[in-house]
Amino acid sequence: MTKVVVMDKDESILACIVGPTGPEQRRLANKVMEEALQQAGLSFDEIDYVIATGYGRINVPFADRQITELTCHARGVASFFPTVRTAIDIGGQDAKGLKINDGKLVDFVMNDKCAAGTGRFLEVMADTLGLKLENFGSTSLKSTSKVKISSTCTIFAQQEVISRLSEGASLEDILAGLHDAIAGRVARMVQRLKVEPDVVLTGGVAKNIGVVKAMKENLGCEVLVPKDPLLSGAIGAAILGKELTLKALAKGEPVLKKERRLEEVTFFK
Amino acid sequence: MAWYMGIDIGSVTSKGVIIKDGELLAYHLVPSGSNYRAAAEEVKQELLARVGLSLEDIANTIATGYGAGNVPFASQQLADIICSARGINNIFPSARALIDVGGQYSQVIRIDEQGRVTNFVVSEKCAAGSGRFLQVIANVLRIDLKDIGPLSLMSRNPVTFTTGCAVFGESEAITRVSEGFSKEDILAGVHKSLADKISALVSRVGPEEQYAISGGGGVDIGLIKSIEEKLQVQLLVPPQPQIMAALGAALMARGQEVLIY
Numbered sequence: 001m002t003k004v005v006v007m008d009k010d011e012s013i014l015a016c017i018v019g020p021t022g023p024e025q026r027r028l029a030n031k032v033m034e035e036a037l038q039q040a041g042l043s044f045d046e047i048d049y050v051i052a053t054g055y056g057r058i059n060v061p062f063a064d065r066q067i068t069e070l071t072c073h074a075r076g077v078a079s080f081f082p083t084v085r086t087a088i089d090i091g092g093q094d095a096k097g098l099k100i101n102d103g104k105l106v107d108f109v110m111n112d113k114c115a116a117g118t119g120r121f122l123e124v125m126a127d128t129l130g131l132k133l134e135n136f137g138s139t140s141l142k143s144t145s146k147v148k149i150s151s152t153c154t155i156f157a158q159q160e161v162i163s164r165l166s167e168g169a170s171l172e173d174i175l176a177g178l179h180d181a182i183a184g185r186v187a188r189m190v191q192r193l194k195v196e197p198d199v200v201l202t203g204g205v206a207k208n209i210g211v212v213k214a215m216k217e218n219l220g221c222e223v224l225v226p227k228d229p230l231l232s233g234a235i236g237a238a239i240l241g242k243e244l245t246l247k248a249l250a251k252g253e254p255v256l257k258k259e260r261r262l263e264e265v266t267f268f269k
Numbered sequence: 270m271a272w273y274m275g276i277d278i279g280s281v282t283s284k285g286v287i288i289k290d291g292e293l294l295a296y297h298l299v300p301s302g303s304n305y306r307a308a309a310e311e312v313k314q315e316l317l318a319r320v321g322l323s324l325e326d327i328a329n330t331i332a333t334g335y336g337a338g339n340v341p342f343a344s345q346q347l348a349d350i351i352c353s354a355r356g357i358n359n360i361f362p363s364a365r366a367l368i369d370v371g372g373q374y375s376q377v378i379r380i381d382e383q384g385r386v387t388n389f390v391v392s393e394k395c396a397a398g399s400g401r402f403l404q405v406i407a408n409v410l411r412i413d414l415k416d417i418g419p420l421s422l423m424s425r426n427p428v429t430f431t432t433g434c435a436v437f438g439e440s441e442a443i444t445r446v447s448e449g450f451s452k453e454d455i456l457a458g459v460h461k462s463l464a465d466k467i468s469a470l471v472s473r474v475g476p477e478e479q480y481a482i483s484g485g486g487g488v489d490i491g492l493i494k495s496i497e498e499k500l501q502v503q504l505l506v507p508p509q510p511q512i513m514a515a516l517g518a519a520l521m522a523r524g525q526e527v528l529i530y
Contacts (some may be wrong), residue, residue, distance in 0.1 A: 093437070114395070115436035124436060153395040153403070154436045156373075166303075 001204065002029070004036040004232055006047070009237040011014035011079070015040035018230055021056065029060045030262040044260040050151065053233050055093075061264075064257050066146055067240060069233050076236025078103035080226040082133050084194040088223075089232070090186060090216070092119040095188035107191050115154040117185035119205045126179050128158050129171070131174060133208075135245075136175055140210035143176035157181065170225075175210060183214035190219075200224045202232040247249035271328035272320070275310060275518030276343060277352065278336030279307050279418045281372025281400070282485065284515040287320055287327070288523065291359075295319040296512045305336035306404035313342060315379075329522040333514050334493030335373065347521060349514045350378055350389050356517030358384025361505045366477035368467060368496065368504070370486020371399045375463075377470040377478060384517075390473045397433035398466025400485045403492075405435050406459045409442045414485075421456035428458030433466050438479045451526035460495035468499045481505035 006015040023098045031053075037044055052063035053072040061064075077087040078100060088096040094112035098105055111117055126133045147169050151157040157178075164174055182205070199221055205211050206229035208262070216223045226232060248255045273295070286296040288432045297315045301308045309332070316321060321388060324342060332340035349369075357367045358380060359486040366522075367378040375398045379388040392398045396405075407414055428445050430438050440454050463486075471480075481504050486492050487510025497504055507513060 022456075101272055113437075114434045153397075154434075155396040155401060267360045 001230060002032055003234040004032050005231060005234040005238045006036050006040040006042065007172045007242065009242060014042070016231065020258065028264060029266055030062065033062070033262055042186040044262060046126050047257065047260070049245045049257065050134050050238040051241040062258060062262055067237060070096065071105055072236035072240060073202065074098050074100050074105035074236065075103065075239050077202060079235060079239055080232070081198055081224055083198045084200045086190065086193065088186060088190055088199065088201050089203040091121050091203040094118055094229070095186050096142070097193050099193045107193055109189055111189055117182055119203065122178065122181050122205065123156050124158055125161060128161055136194055137209035138150035139172055140175035141171040141213070144175035145173055146180055147173045149177045149181040152185065169211065179208070179214040182214045183211055183218045185245050186216065187218035195219055197221050198224055200226065200227045202226060204230055205259045224238060271434045272326055273498035273519045273522040274316065274324060274327045274330040274516040275352070275522060276309055276330065276332045276340050277334040277349065277515040277518060278309055278332065278339055279372060280335045282310050282511060283308040284512045285316050286512055286519050287316050288519045291520070291523070293516065296509060296515065298511060301336060305339035309340045313328060329524065331518040331522040333518045347518060350376060350386055352514040352517030352521060353483055354378050354380045354386045354517065355384045355520050356513035357483055357507065359520055360507045361481050363479045363503050366474065366480050368471070368480060368482045370400055370482065370492065371466070371484040372374050374399045374484040375467055375470060376490050377467070377474050379474050388468050388474050389516045392466065392470055396435040398470070399461055402435040402438060402463060403459055406442050406455065409439055410455060412452060417456055418490035418492065420453050421460055422494065424453040424457030426454050427461055430458050430462040433462055438462065453503070456491060462500040463492060464495035467496055471500060479505060481507065483507065483510045485511055487511070
C-alpha cells in the first residue's frame with residue numbers, strides 16, 4: 001500500500017491517502033502526491049519538506065530525503081503512544097518488531113524471507129476460503145474452539161485449512177486458528193527483543209481485531225492499536241520532516257530542498 | 270518363485286511396482302488426489318492387470334509414503350526414507366547419498382553399502398526446496414510440469430529469487446514476467462533456488478562421494494543440472510526416479526534383507 005500524509009506544524013493532518021501500490025503506482029508517486037495536495041488544498045510549493053519512506057522510497061524522485069521505514073515507524077508510533085517500548089508492524093510482505101526508548105529506535109527484528117507471519121499469509125487464506133480479508137476479524141471472534149494450524153509454511157497451511165474445512169470445522173474456528181498461527185509466529189520473532197509494555201501493533205494486519213486478540217494472548221499483555229494503524233510510517237515521516245525543518249531554521253541553516261516538480265520516477269538515465 | 274508388491278502413496282503421486290526374483294515386472298503411477306485409498310486401489314488393479322495376476326498371487330505387499338496408512342492390502346507400512354534408500358541401492362549400489370525431491374518436501378538420505386539409512390534430513394517445515402515451489406511457478410507461467418526441465422535449459426540469464434519462500438517466489442515470478450523476463454529464465458531461477466535449499470540440506474548430513482536423485486525432481490533435467498552445478502558432483506539418475514520408494518518397498522516385502530534399524 002502507498003500512504004501519503006500532509007501535516008502542518010501543529011501535527012494536524014491536512015490530507016491522508018491510502019491506496020494499493022501495485023506496479024503502476026510504483027512509477028506514479030507523483031500522481032498520489034497531486035491527489036494529496038488537492039485534498040489539502042495546497043500547492044506543491046507550499047510544502048516545506050518531503051520525506052519518503054518504506055520499501056519503495058527510492059521511487060519518490062521529488063522527496064527531499066529518504067528515511068528508512070524503521071525510523072519513521074518508531075517516530076509515528078511514539079507520537080500516538082509516547083509510552084511505547086515495543087512496536088510490532090505486520091505489513092503485506094514483512095513483519096517487524098521495534099524496540100523503542102524515549103521515542104527513539106534502539107533495536108529491531110524483521111522477517112521478509114518467509115510469507116508465514118506476514119499479511120501475505122492471511123491474503124493467501126482469504127483467497128483459499130473465498131472470503132474478504134475485512135471480515136476475518138469479526139468472524140473469528142465468534143469461534144468457540146479454534147482449530148490448531150500445525151504447518152508453519154503458508155502453502156502447507158493452505159492445504160491444512162482445506163482439510164479442516166472438509167472435516168467439518170467451522171469457518172470461525174479456522175479463522176481463529178489462522179490468527180493464532182500468525183500471531184504466534186510474529187510473537188516468537190518479537191520475543192527476541194524482550195517485549196516490554198507498552199506494546200503497540202501497527203500495519204494493515206493490525207486492523208484485524210482477531211489478530212489483535214491473538215497477539216494479546218500470545219504475548220500475555222495488553223496490545224495497543226492506533227486509530228489508523230496503516231499510517232504510522234507516513235505520519236512518522238511527516239513529523240521527522242517537520243523536526244528537520246524546524247531544527248534547521250532554529251540554527252539559521254538553510255533547509256535543503258529539491259525543486260518542487262512532480263515527475264514520474266525514471267530508473268534508467 | 271514369488272511376486273511382491275510395493276505401494277508408495279505420495280502427497281502428489283501414488284506409485285506401485287511388482288517384482289519377481291528381484292526383477293521389476295511392472296510399475297504404475299497415478300495422481301494421489303484427495304482419496305488416497307482410491308489411488309492405492311487404482312495402482313494395485315493396474316499392476317495386477319499388467320502382469321495378469323490376482324492379489325492372492327502376491328506373496329507380500331508393503332506400503333510406504335505420506336499416505337501409507339491407506340493401503341489395506343499391505344501387510345506392513347515402512348517409512349519412505351527407508352524404502353527410497355533400499356530402492357536406489359538396488360539400482361546404484363555405489364550411491365552413498367540420495368537426494369529425494371518430492372511434491373511436498375525434499376530429503377537427503379545417507380546410505381551404507383547394504384542400502385541402509387545412516388542419516389537423513391527433511392525440509393518438511395516449508396515448501397521451499399520442494400517440487401511444490403516448481404508447481405506454483407509452473408502454474409503462474411502456465412507450463413506443463415514435464416516441460417519445465419527442457420525449457421529451463423534454454424535460459425541465458427537466470428532470474429535470481431530473493432527468498433526461497435514459494436509464496437513470495439510466486440509474486441516475484443509475476444513481477445519478472447511483467448518486466449519482460451522469459452519463462453526459461455524464470456524457471457532456471459527456480460531451479461537455482463531449489464538447488465540452494467537442497468545444497469543446504471546436503472551440508473547438514475555431510476558430504477558424500479556418490480549422489481543419486483529420486484522423486485519427481487529426478488525427472489526434471491533442469492533441476493538435475495542445477496544441483497550438479499551447485500554441489501559440483503555428477504548425480505546418478507535412475508531410469509524411473511519416481512518409483513524408487515515403491516521399488517524399495519517391494520524389495521523389503523521380499524524380506525531377504527535382515528531389517529535392523
